[in-house]
Amino acid sequence: MLPETECRVLNETYKILLADFDPRDAIIFLEGRGVFSEDNSEFVNSKSTRLERLHHFLRFFRRRAVNLNCLIEYFDYAGQNHIAEFLQNGVDVSLDSKREKLRPAPDTRMAKEALSRALLMGGVPRAASSFHRNSLLDSARESLCSLSFDSESFFVVLHGRAGVGKTFLASQLLSTSSELVGGVFESVIWLRDGSMEKHNVIKVFVDLLLMLRSDDEVHNMPDLDSLTSSQLKIMVRNALIDKPHALIVLDDVIQTETIDWAEQLGLRCLVTTRNKDVMDIVSSPLAFIEVSSLDDDESHAFLRCSRFSAPETPAEAEIERSAVRFASGNLAMLRILCQLSELRFERLSQLVRKAESRGVSTLICRTPYSFSNLHEALNRSVEELDVSDRDSLACLVLIPPNTPVPLEIWTSIIPVDTCDADELQEEVGEKLSRLRRKGSWTAAADGCFSVDALVHFYLIEVVDSAAIKGIIAMFEERVSILINNNGGRNALLQNFWFRLFGTNMTRERRAVFREVNIMNTYQPRALTSGYLFVPDPPTPCSVPIGRTNPSTFNELRDMHYKDEFVMANRQKKEFARDELHSEVVRIEFDDDASDSDSPES
Template structure:
């Protein structure tokens, strides 16, 4: 079997081989060198078209030969020195010409790479970083490069647009590309993903249509051997089982996913590429909306409306696409402002994004969380969005059913880290000069963004949060009273937060439920409302302006 380097040289020289090479003449020589057996000879000679014979000859040669030396020797001996030179040459990627626009378009189409929507914004800095990283990794025989970030931040678009915007990648560093849509959330759905990959990677003439799942892995390996230096793009991965299967192919993989944790099963260390912050810059958002045309009255306050949209959506690309489509449908900024003020995650429309709203998009991740992780996320409804909450405080807000001297702080940190890897939480770390009585030498703070907060307010039942707030206030009052005289880093970080929001943690009476609800309301901002969504169902929902502070 040929090495990757020799396979790639054959691919580069394929055009010249199809033009000038007749495999029939080379068969006796290859048999004398014990490269081909009688069965392989019969297969090649049985093909009528010369171009197809060349392709089959190269396919069989990849399987049987260990080096290119026998083929080079044949060309030298029988007067085709130009072909011998092509196979002997050391190819420097930078010296290879760029693909013509039509050739690039065909290669992307053959690889199932999606086209770009008619309205789009190229994030130049991110694209440049991703391009350079793909070039640096191209010298490796195998790798996992994972683009990750919050739902709707543009992971899939970035993976596709880097190939459209930078022809140098497929011209010089990768010979083929294969794009596979995953998006499966149950293991039973994965065979369809694997079969799709086999179909895209394999010559259609070699498939019978009767292949079974047990054959997919061997077929995929064979197909990649015949397509050396292929960049495999796996879009929207949710499951470890999918990662395990593709990891066995030992190839170059660019993956997009919300969850970094599933890539811990790979046999090599994955390279992470974070889209952080998840949203466009204000300039990029303006570029996205500049093609829209508005009446003179709305045009006069255009910048003010854009700033409001940017603030409410955090510039999230998928959400901006939904808002943009709403504007196209209604041509009215004021309607959009009302929708944004009510609940930004619930705004719905059909766009290039596969989810109609951010509630559906985030739910794909949220439904896979454990009960404890969901309880942690519910806590952030009370704290609000963009509020950095100390780890020590979060640990006092979660009910744990444990016994003994287990380290609750580390247990909570472990759950929070999993949520960060799922792109649902943000994390920041600062060093702790004086470790004090803590076993953790770093200070961890966590927060959620506005979109995640809006999702939680629409998803989590109101009574659940009211009960949780009672628990937090009762637990925090008892804790601070018990350790009032202690002076440690842990207590200082908790006190710094509770002192800033004293009313949230004050002692209250729990006998009267109605008075408790009234007390809760006083911690909301003056311009906030606690609203139940009108629905025939018994579910109770809040708007994203509901913050208990």
């Protein structure tokens, strides 16, 4: 079999061969050298056109030759020195250790039309060109180029949360980098996975086989449904010979089986995934690129690129900031908000309030994103977690959004198996890190972990009240232990943010549970009585909390929750009454009425 670097050199010679070469004479020469068999020669000569003969000549040569020397000798023998020199120069460049292997020269880059055609043939989805994340694009481009020159098989992985823009970034990378497709890589093939069923892995690589084969070969292929995995792998390997140095894009990889197949086939892969752990089985060179959420400036820039006009008043500016804060830099959510709002600030404000009060699932819209609802995409990420990680994720509902929380506090929230105090923080930190690897549910900085607003409102919607009640009870028990621990008590005193079920919760849900509200101003009283009244709406505290006794405090707290129950039940009844109330108008016509009685008369 011809080595891959020399396959690439042969492919670069294709245009010259197409203009000035007929395989008939070369077949006789190569058959004498033992490269072609008699059957190969008869098959090539049986073709009626020179283009067909050339196609099958190159196909057989790649599979039976060990190098290009015999073909170079033929062109010298036939007096076609320009072809022999072109091949020899290509081989010398590929073997020169002082030069980067097969780096494309500027004059060989594909034109814009040719690049678009190559992306279309490879099934690459189109990406908007108005918004760019240049730092991530440059990082991914550099990783692909460096690994391509150094490795025969590799994986470049774009990892991030659902909807953050991994597929968008991969598509934009290929469509804006002419040095990648047609230069570093001869072709690209885009495959979407997105399945959690193991038997669907074979379907992904059947698609790869069909993309690698020509039209004539596809028509002559056996029934693919009856193929075993071993037969399919052999067919894919043979098909890859005709497309050396192809870049395979595996989009939305969920299962390790997909990566296992790709490594066994020796593919060069650009992978998008939410779960970083699926790459643990890889032994080939590997590069990770974290696709983080957009920052505030990038989010505002994306809105401008989406034809959302710049705010003209302070009220419009605040609406846009609230939308950016809610979307938390999630590209898919920003697109959904733009499309549903019809580019109007009033409508945008209504959508944000609706999502915060009734849940992320209320925003449904068809966009280029594969899910019509980000709630469904996040549910898919939850399905990938095991039971222990799901329990840890549910506990994140207690944490206010965008608030860094030290590990000392997390140890009172995240459930762990019985372990020593020295191992507790390490165990909790590992659980939070695992949530970050399996869907980017948390963010880490300076030894603290936090959740953003989008995850917070999603968890408020999906975690049921009974689970939250159990989480709070466990937290209260562990806080009492922290109070007696100097280190833990200091950690509590340094965090005034702990106001659970504040304005981010619905009135009904706030009314169900007791508040654990540890605020900086009232730390001594909070730690003594165990609970602290919420000073925010809907009901402010009427007495100085720091100087009131526990019995008065408890009476005020009970009155507060009584009011909350009354208000919540009243709202539910009003909502139900509004749904049932309808007015029916019935119009009857008297058939016996004369024409003179009609309105037209």
